Amino acid sequence: TAAVDPRARTMHFSDELMGDLIRFVSSHEVGHTLGLRHNWGSSSTTPVEKLRDKAWVEANGHTPSIMDYARFNYVAQPEDNITKTGLYSRIGDYDKWAIEWGYKLLPNSPSPEAERAILNKTTVERLKDRRLWFGTESNPDDPHSQNEDLGDNAMKASTYGIKNLKVILAKLPEWTKEPNEGYEDLDNMYGQLTTQFGRYMGHVAKNIGGIYENPKTVEEAGKIYENVPAATQKEAMDFLDAQLFTTPTWLLDEGILKNIDGNPVQVIAGLQETTLTRIISNHTLFKLISAEAEDGATAYKVSDLFNDMNTIVFRELKSNQAVDVYRRNLQKMYVEKLIALVKPPAPVDPAAAALAGGRRAGGAPRDADKEMTDVVSVAKAQLKAINAMIKASTSTDSMTQYHLQDLSDRINETLNPKG
Template identity: 55%
Template sequence: MIHLLKSKKKSIALKKTIIRLLAFTLLTTTAVAQQRQPESPAPAPAPGNGAAQQPPAMPKAGPKPYKDVITAKAVTTKGLFIVHRVEDKLYFEIPDSLFNRDLLIISRLAKAGADMRSETSMAGYAGDILNQSVIRFEKGPNNKVFIRELSFNERSKDSASDMYRAVMNSNIQPISLALDIRAARKDSLTGVQHTVVELTDIVNGDNDLFFWGGVKGKLNIGGYQPDKSYLVYVRSYPINTEIRTVKTYTKQGAPAQNMFNGVLTTNTPAAKQVTVELNTSIVMLPQIPMQPRYSDDRVGYFSTSYIDFDANPQGVKRIFFAERWRLTPKKEDLEKYNRGELVEPEKPIVIYIDPETPAKWVPYLIQGINDWQVAFEKAGFKNAIIGKIAPTAEEDSTWSLEDARHSAIVYKPSAVPNASGPHIVDPRTGEVIETHINWYHNVMKLVHDWYFVQTAAVDTAARKMHFSDALMGQLIRFVSSHEVGHTLGLMHNFGSSSATPVEKLRDKKWVEANGHTASIMDYARFNYVAQPEDSITEAGLFPRIGDYDKWAIEWGYRLVPGAKDAAAEVPVLNKWTIAHANDKRYWFGNESDQEDPRSQNEDLGDNAMKAGEYGIKNLKRIMAHLVEWTKEENEGYENLQAMHVQVYQQYSRYVGHVLKNIGGRYETLKTVEQAGQVYEPVPADIQAEAMRFIQQQVFATPNWLLDKKILTLTGSYPMDIINTLQDNTFNRLISSQNFTKLLNNQLVFGKTYSLTDLFADLEKGVWGELDTRTPVDLYRRNLQRLYVERMTFYLTPAAATIPIKRSEYTAIIRAHLVKLRAKMQAALPAMQDTVTRYHLQDMISKIDNTLAVKQ
């Protein structure tokens, strides 16, 4: 689903580097603390000559006796911090062992405010992460405790080296908050020193570190109202402390522009109040960080990165750690694990289901989680990941969805048709600490529409607007598996489906045994290639955990025996990867690759043209029954219109898959130990095949999309449908980017599909009537007009703004237009259709005007 795209080379995802200078918060805290000190009486006049005397210095405020601060009225909770509530004041008692320890702060919306988001927003729902930071408590001078916010973006490991000292001198961590020490005590049993600080003003106030980060601005929230805000509770557990608050703010509506009597006015809605419930978790990070694993661009893991000043003795190097959960065998099972026996991990990955989730979908969500168990078996672990129903209050009164120790799929009553799988990471190592998968209610609309347009031709269960619970449950299961894959660290693998030969997608025995794609992390959705006569069941239509997924989990989670650090693992991991390099089912295709047609979303098979032709056959079958299959009693034709749009969009996807072949090149990443090229052009015959598909399916008007009965019931305009298709196609074909790719491929690879080949094929597909001397209908006239507009643009002064060298392809375009004009002039006398004659005369005039412009 939706997820943050990464660049082809795992674009640098810098962690937080902006220093938060919360001067206002610090000043406010200090002022309040000073006001609460008892006032000293005014000094008496000095004896003598009556001269004015300076008052004696005020006694410096400092810690009080422990019993005077933590009184008998204190309500105390023990855990990570010892938390005391004394009437309206909140104190944290910090043992010495927690000073200078790395702690993770995570803030979330526990309950969202009414009207705080738009209908299409993916932010502003209960369960949303607002902020995360790594902090340390440290003792400072003048009876202060400082909270520093840490950055791990630049590192040097050798603390004895000059480089380490240089890096440290340029990376002092910011002090984000300062707290007065109110009291101290030494534990009579352990002898450990405890320091008491007051957090009343911090928790009752509003600051970025503990609460919102930078999210407030995105939601237009500001104007904190402390009189309408309060602390709900603070609960402390062995490794975390949870703070729950209610906070009220003003929210400014977005300005709207209106035209009235020819005057454009801007209307800014009045500000509203919005109240939210926030949960802030303070979690102790592992004292011994997990051993990280260096990322490999040939295996798709999200990564945490930093600049290393030691790795390259003559420069710097950015290091990427794969984001993974910590899985280790129990000590007593380590020998079994090393022998290759399956063992249970010391701490499995447990993902709960939000208690607010509709009960009928819970089993399918759990199945989607547990589906990954088979992949972890490849890494040597059984029962490594477990989906569970959240405990009730009677079963566990301390369990909370917002507790950072718990991972969950969070159900969100949202109109957004989507889901996403974010996770919280220890920035020191890439260790995944926990996940809150976002499950938006309307994702069911999304999967319904996909399944309808991709399989209704072959699956009778898909031929309706409301699926059975059993079918919808299986669709939910597939989405659940996909999102869980993201939380395990896996990126989208848009190249996986290209490993499956198109004809295998119609082979019932093969596809039901192997699946239509090798990875559930692809955007392959459903098997739209299967034809009715193939009799393929859901087993061959649905995605599943595939060969790539099992391999990726093995690469990320299998321990490397004897490797004491990440560097020692690299040679072993490289050998593993090379061993799978010749099997396409283990290939990773990055989602951000703009040139490799093997890496595409929503596509299937190893040949986009063949797959698209099969898909279009099925869309034509669906169009023939669309009125019938979208009909619901006592309803209008909104369903028909919506699904007609879905059919068009699915058809457009097939066209897009084909277009990426033209001017494309393959990228197969390798290390120096591997033979062969990294980059290769898409073979010329495949690019020519792609152009034939475009000629047959796009340039030849797809009238099957323009069913007159449907158009009369929905009111859709046929010209809008076809014009959009034509425009999108030429955006890809006739573009400076595509011209440049074709020219560069020819320079690097020699004989391949060229720019002149492209223009020749375009002429053949767009201007066929000039050879047959037949009338040009309206759709084709629009196509030809758009073609001339696009081509002539590159010979106008306006095209000079394109920041590339134009000389080569502009010369080819000029020659092409001269030739095309001559063909029009030769065909014009034989054209009997009046409108066609007018059209050609207009096109000749436009070309004449363009060619007459001095460059």
């Protein structure tokens, strides 16, 4: 929040600020002692633009639950003039409802069974207010339930977050400077900034192949599980193209990197690799294939994903442009992810792999999803398509030629192994 809160622009917080922060953290922990679980979905019930509305967010908070991991309002912009009341978490609507549900005395209930019926009827009615919704901490597929995220649209929220990170980055040397000290604080805070950027990428990437979960009892209408709409998944891909796969050179502040021994190639590659690992994974591709079976033409299909990815990652090949070092690394990582789907690396600990997933004839670990779906077939098709693009390229840049020949060799070795 340093872009919007001057109190955060130092390595030494005031007692007042530390008191505020301890108050919100301890409120969260007291919630646990009263039996409340993390509600990582709570912040998703707040429209992104409301997080910039000074009157609204100061009255309602940026998340309805202190039990969310939605620590700070990173969407708020400097021009919004939002005070501390709208910047960090406090006890909210969900928390009060959850305590009422768990602790309110029902003196007219003759038995536990009768009390359950009363509570369920009340719950069905109260949950018409989305701010009282509970989103679990344990669902790996629902983009509504994420830690450290804000708002009902990760792409919009993360765009605002990145705007603030750019403000912070420009001031980071000044705000971390300590007389008679080195650059350890700058190194630490630059790492925190790039980690936050990575969180935004993760919040967005979870939409791809995402599945919403809305728990219901049999008395409630509607589906529990629904695939994230194709338009939202495409919006996520467009965001990742603009903010991550198109090299985010703004992160590579030479004045910072030269003082912390930062390697710009490693900074970018580390951020891109994490997101590629999530998207080009057996789990995500399996979900996309299943979604097409469920939703048909309206689904964001696995073929849509790879059409987008191939266009994004190999953009230079269509215009025969030179491929710079950052994009060469991205293309290598992408191809290696596809190769790993076709030809998984041997497990480091075969015994552990056997316990985790069972074994098939011949001793290889079994991956039931890939054996029973089109994941390997699709991955092979992408490798062939990439090889065709490489062969059609006429770039005269020598490093680009070396790089593309290397990619082609890797693909050929995977698809046509010798011996």
